[in-house]
Amino acid sequence: MTEDFKPILTARxxxxxxxxxxxxxxxxxYSQARRALTTMSPDQIKDEVKKAKIRGRGGAGFPAGVxxxxxxxxxxxxxxxxxxxxxxxxxxxxxxxxxNNDPHRLIEGCLITCYAIGAHVAYIYVRGELAHSIDILExxxxxxxxxxxxxxxxxxxxxxxxxxTHSGAGAYICxxxxxxxxxxxxxxxxxxxxxxYPAIEGVFGMPTVVNNIETIQxxxxxxxxxxxxxxxxxxxxxxxxxxxxxLYGISGHVKTPGVYEAPVGITMRQLIExxxxxxxxxxRPLKGVVPGGSSTPVLRPDxxxxxxxxxxxxxxxxxxxxxxxxxxxxxxxxxxxxxxTTCAIVMxxxxxxxxxxxxxxxxxxxESCGQCTPCREGCGWLLDVLNGLADGTGKSGxxxxxxxxxxxxxxxxxxxxxxGTAMPLLGFVRQFRDEFETAAAGGLPSETRLDGSTRDxxxxxx
Amino acid sequence: xxxxxxxxxxQMFSRVRLRxxxxxxxxxxxxxxxxxxxxxxxxxxxxxxxxxxxVLWMCQREHGWISPDVIxxxxxxxxxxxxxxxxxxxxxxxFFEHEVAPNVVWVCRxxxxxLRGGKVVQEHLEKRFGCHAxxxxxxxxxxxxxxxxxxxxxxxxxxxxxxxxxxxxxxEKLDAIIDGxxxxxxxxxxxxxxxxxx
Numbered sequence: 001m002t003e004d005f006k007p008i009l010t011a012r013x014x015x016x017x018x019x020x021x022x023x024x025x026x027x028x029x030y031s032q033a034r035r036a037l038t039t040m041s042p043d044q045i046k047d048e049v050k051k052a053k054i055r056g057r058g059g060a061g062f063p064a065g066v067x068x069x070x071x072x073x074x075x076x077x078x079x080x081x082x083x084x085x086x087x088x089x090x091x092x093x094x095x096x097x098x099x100n101n102d103p104h105r106l107i108e109g110c111l112i113t114c115y116a117i118g119a120h121v122a123y124i125y126v127r128g129e130l131a132h133s134i135d136i137l138e139x140x141x142x143x144x145x146x147x148x149x150x151x152x153x154x155x156x157x158x159x160x161x162x163x164x165t166h167s168g169a170g171a172y173i174c175x176x177x178x179x180x181x182x183x184x185x186x187x188x189x190x191x192x193x194x195x196x197y198p199a200i201e202g203v204f205g206m207p208t209v210v211n212n213i214e215t216i217q218x219x220x221x222x223x224x225x226x227x228x229x230x231x232x233x234x235x236x237x238x239x240x241x242x243x244x245x246x247l248y249g250i251s252g253h254v255k256t257p258g259v260y261e262a263p264v265g266i267t268m269r270q271l272i273e274x275x276x277x278x279x280x281x282x283x284r285p286l287k288g289v290v291p292g293g294s295s296t297p298v299l300r301p302d303x304x305x306x307x308x309x310x311x312x313x314x315x316x317x318x319x320x321x322x323x324x325x326x327x328x329x330x331x332x333x334x335x336x337x338x339x340x341t342t343c344a345i346v347m348x349x350x351x352x353x354x355x356x357x358x359x360x361x362x363x364x365x366x367e368s369c370g371q372c373t374p375c376r377e378g379c380g381w382l383l384d385v386l387n388g389l390a391d392g393t394g395k396s397g398x399x400x401x402x403x404x405x406x407x408x409x410x411x412x413x414x415x416x417x418x419x420g421t422a423m424p425l426l427g428f429v430r431q432f433r434d435e436f437e438t439a440a441a442g443g444l445p446s447e448t449r450l451d452g453s454t455r456d457x458x459x460x461x462x
Numbered sequence: 463x464x465x466x467x468x469x470x471x472x473q474m475f476s477r478v479r480l481r482x483x484x485x486x487x488x489x490x491x492x493x494x495x496x497x498x499x500x501x502x503x504x505x506x507x508x509x510x511x512x513x514x515x516x517v518l519w520m521c522q523r524e525h526g527w528i529s530p531d532v533i534x535x536x537x538x539x540x541x542x543x544x545x546x547x548x549x550x551x552x553x554x555x556x557f558f559e560h561e562v563a564p565n566v567v568w569v570c571r572x573x574x575x576x577l578r579g580g581k582v583v584q585e586h587l588e589k590r591f592g593c594h595a596x597x598x599x600x601x602x603x604x605x606x607x608x609x610x611x612x613x614x615x616x617x618x619x620x621x622x623x624x625x626x627x628x629x630x631x632x633x634e635k636l637d638a639i640i641d642g643x644x645x646x647x648x649x650x651x652x653x654x655x656x657x658x659x660x
Contacts, residue, residue, distance in 0.1 A: 090572045090611040128519075128556045129568075129612050131625035164506045169515055170555030172610065186514030186540075188553040204508050251574040251615035258616045294573065294611075343615070345574050359573045363610050369553075450576040458579035458619060458632050 008221050009214070009245055010261040013101045019136050021143040024104035030149055032220040033111040037157040040223075045116035049219065051227030053234075053243035055264075058084055058175070058212030059092075059293060059340045061329035063241070068117055070199035073207045079119040080208045081110060082184065082198075083216050085126040085133075086168055086175035089293035090363055092343040094247040094259045095213040099126070099133040102217070103140035107163055109216035111154055112223060114161045117209050121162050124213075125180050128169040137165050172367040176415050177210040179369065190369045191415035214247055235265030235326060239313075242328040249343030250276040253284070253351075253453050265331075268299065268323035271344055284348035284453055288431065289323065291332065292340025294360045295420035297427025298353075299323055299337060307334075337427065350452035353432040354439045357425060358386040359450060364421040375418040378409035382425060389436065392443025399436045402429060490531035492524055500539065510540045514550055518557060527558040555610075563598045563605040565643055568622040571608050574615035579631075583619045584608065586633050590640065603647045604640075 007013075017023035024030070036045055050065030073079050083106070087095040098106060110122040126134050141163055144150040152160045166184055168174050174183045178192035181203045202208020222230045222244075231243030242264050248271055251257045255277030262275065268289060272278065279286055288298045299322045307314035314334045317325050325331055332339040347356060365379040382405055388394040406422035429436055449455070492500075499520065503513045517540065521532045528551050537544040551557045558566075569584045584595060587606055591599035598605045614620045617629035621636070628639050 087613045088611060091574050091615050092611075093613040093615045093617075096613050127613070128554075129609075129622060132627065162506075167515065167519060168554070169519070169557055171553065183515065184512060185509065186511035186542075186550065188549055190553075204512075249616060251618060252577045257618075290573070345577070345615070347577065351577070356573060359571075359576055363572050366610055449581055450573070451579045451581055454578045455582055458582050460632070 005262060007245075007261045008225075009218060009247065010097075010101070010259075012105070013097070018101055019103050019140060021104055021140065021147060024102070028224075029102070029104045029220075030108050032223045033108045033149065034155045036112045036223050037115050037155045037159065042116045042118065045112060045223065048222055048227035049116070052218075052222045052230045053227075053241050054215060054218055054222065054230075055242055055329045055339075056212055057214035057218070057246060057341070059089060059295070059338075061339055064211055064215050067199065067211070068209055070197065071117055071207050071209065072200070073118065078121075078204075078206045079117055080203050080206055081114050081117060081119045081122040081216075082177075082180065082203060082208055082210045083110060083122060083124040083213055084175060084177065084180060084210055085124055085130070085213045086172075086180060087130075087213070088127055088172040088175050088367075089295065089341055089343070090360065091251055091290060091345040092249060092293045092341040093251070094249045094341065094343060096130060096133055097247070097259045098213055098217050099130070100136055103137050104144065105220060106137070106213060106217050107140060107144050107150065109219040110163050111149065111161055112219050113209070113211070113216055114163075115154075115157070115159055119209070120160050121164070123164050123166045123184055123203070125166045125168060125174070125184055127174070128167045131167075134165050134167055141165070171369075172363075173369045173415075173417060176417065178415070180210065181208065188369075190371050191417070193414050218244065233263050235263045236328045236331070240265075240328045240330050242330065246342060248275065248327075249341070250346065251343070252289075252346035253280040253348040254278065254346050255280055265326040265328055267326055268344065269301075269321070271327070272323070272346060276344075276346065279346070279348055280453055281348065284350055286323075286346065287349045287351055288347045288353060288356075290345040290347075290424070291327070291337055292342050292344065294345070294363065295338065295424055296332075296340040297337040297423055298431050299335075300431045303431065305335065338423070348453055351450060352444060352448050353428055353435050354386065354389055354444060355448050355450055357428040358383070358390060360424060361386055361421070364417075368417060368421075372413040372418070374409045374412040375421070378405050378418065379421055381405050382421070389439040390444045390448070394440040394443065396437075396440055398440045399429060399433065402436070490521070490525060490529060490535045492520060492535075496520060496524070511542060513540060514542065514547065515554075518547075518551065522557060526564070527561050529561075563603055564647065565604045565623055566607060567604050568607050568609035568612070569595065570610070570612045570614065570618070570620055570622075572611035574611070575618040575620065578618035580619045582633070583621060583631060583636060586636065587621075587640075590637070601644075601647075603644060 012018040012027050054064045055061040150163050154161050171189045173179045174189040176191045179189040183189035198208040198210050233245050234243045236242050245263050249259050260275040286301050290298050301321050301323050303322045305317045307318040329339045361383045365383045368375050368379045370376045385398050406425045409418040409422045503516050533544050533547045537547045571580045593599050595606050595608045614629050619631050620629040
């Protein structure tokens with residue numbers, strides 16, 4: 001299945017000079033923008049994207065075609081496209097490869113999208129640490145402007161489009177769409193209350209479509225083969241509303257970590273074994289896998305799907321391992337986790353799950369923007385309790401306390417960061433409760449580290 | 463509160479040792495060529511404020527860190543209050559509010575990297591640099607900081623040094639990279655034993 005799959009999103013990866021306009025164009029880039037802008041109407045383009053059933057690739061999985069449909073600009077309002085390249089979700093490293101390997105296809109996606117939604121300016125917001133990617137994008141934009149593809153009359157069409165990059169400066173929360181808009185406006189990257197949604201009131205108070213890099217980069221492919229055909233590449237049934245192909249990432253204790261393109265709907269087991277090369281050590285089996293970035297609850301290979309009734313959506317997989325359920329936005333929601341960014345973090349039997357959880361809670365505490373008391377205080381409190389579990393000062397009620405804190409964070413904040421922190425915490429506790437109770441009783445051994453399976457390889461001279 | 467009192471910066475950042483002559487005459491400005499770049503940036507957004515992060519980046523690339531004088535400069539140029547600019551600076555991890563060494567080394571310690579030896583990398587650098595994470599090396603050439611996920615998970619463990627990523631590290635590779643940087647640095651380093659906040 002990996003052998004006969006022909007990549008389309010990553011088709012130009014590995015071609016010498018793929019980041020230059022000359023090489024990219026030779027391999028088809030800008031042909032769809034030309035076709036879309038000169039022979040299609042905005043409504044036709046929006047229709048194809050709807051038919052494609054592409055779920056947002058940034059982690060929330062909201063259908064892009066539906067989001068574009070929310071636009072309803074009033075008299076004198078400018079529409080903006082903002083592309084979210086703030087890739088900061090732990091475990092996630094796929095958008096970076098798109099920017100580095102195929103920047104012109106991203107620009108092409110921006111051109112088609114701007115034309116479709118009536119925007120004349122697109123900002124590609126890229127996290128500040130990816131200075132190299134920003135450089136590549138800037139070079140590509142200079143080439144595109146010189147060719148006239150970006151500018152007053154792209155492909156001769158009287159629809160001016162400018163595309164700019166905008167660098168972040170180190171803040172995970174700026175990946176949240178409204179925080180990103182605030183950051184783009186030159187403010188602290190603090191999320192806004194929704195509604196109003198960006199499509200109504202976004203950047204500079206104007207109607208704005210915010211989409212992930214991979215989502216926009218997929219638009220030329222959708223136009224090229226048509227929304228329905230693109231949708232049909234999924235391995236999921238129609239009822240799951242999840243079309244096409246996507247990028248999967250895999251990291252942690254596997255032999256070939258990396259970014260791989262595959263149809264929507266492969267299983268986690270396939271991702272680990274067929275793409276990730278299988279577990280790093282034969283004698284250290286899979287213990288748990290965070291499926292799609294740190295905000296998604298952890299899966300256990302030895303937990304079985306419980307869907308005994310015909311009406312249960314996961315009934316076809318009743319009794320099978322959690323990692324044998326096809327990966328989709330809605331299948332994973334039914335499973336009690338989230339698909340997120342489809343970038344998996346694989347942990348073998350050497351990993352202590354309290355320590356893994358603590359690592360992630362340190363991340364969330366650091367990254368909370370601090371606006372909302374339940375999140376700001378909750379993140380800190382969760383980490384304090386986990387630190388107590390680790391150093392032996394925990395108490396028997398601590399595990400219940402963790403669950404309590406998490407439950408009181410969710411639903412009580414301006415944005416979903418609190419959910420992003422609380423859900424994985426609850427996932428670890430639910431799936432590995434015994435480890436947490438053991439730690440509450442006696443702490444963790446003082447030499448507990450996460451690198452038991454890889455330390456030798458890093459320390460030993462090559 | 464402005465930054466024009468001569469003793470002000472020394473008072474606020476007393477842990478950073480500054481040459482006395484600098485204390486009296488510190489005002490910040492960008493070189494004349496930068497003005498064209500700022501004009502270009504301002505043309506990209508409907509508000510001056512939106513140029514805040516890009517201009518702060520230009521200043522930090524020039525000056526090494528965001529000093530009170532930089533904040534004054536940005537505030538004046540973009541017609542914002544210094545309080546607003548300061549608020550932006552304090553929010554973002556990559557803007558430094560204290561002087562840092564010429565080479566800032568970020569070690570990623572989030573889950574995927576820690577599973578592949580991120581802690582080993584940090585411990586090794588702390589030993590080599592003679593300082594803890596959050597501090598500057600005894601030689602003054604490196605500031606060591608812990609980073610959250612840098613989107614390099616499949617190539618872990620890794621470090622970011624200034625604008626560059628160094629991935630798929632072994633300690634041997636890492637030492638060679640540091641050796642290479644040290645070979646190009648002036649003897650004695652740029653600042654000594656300054657404690658910096660990442």
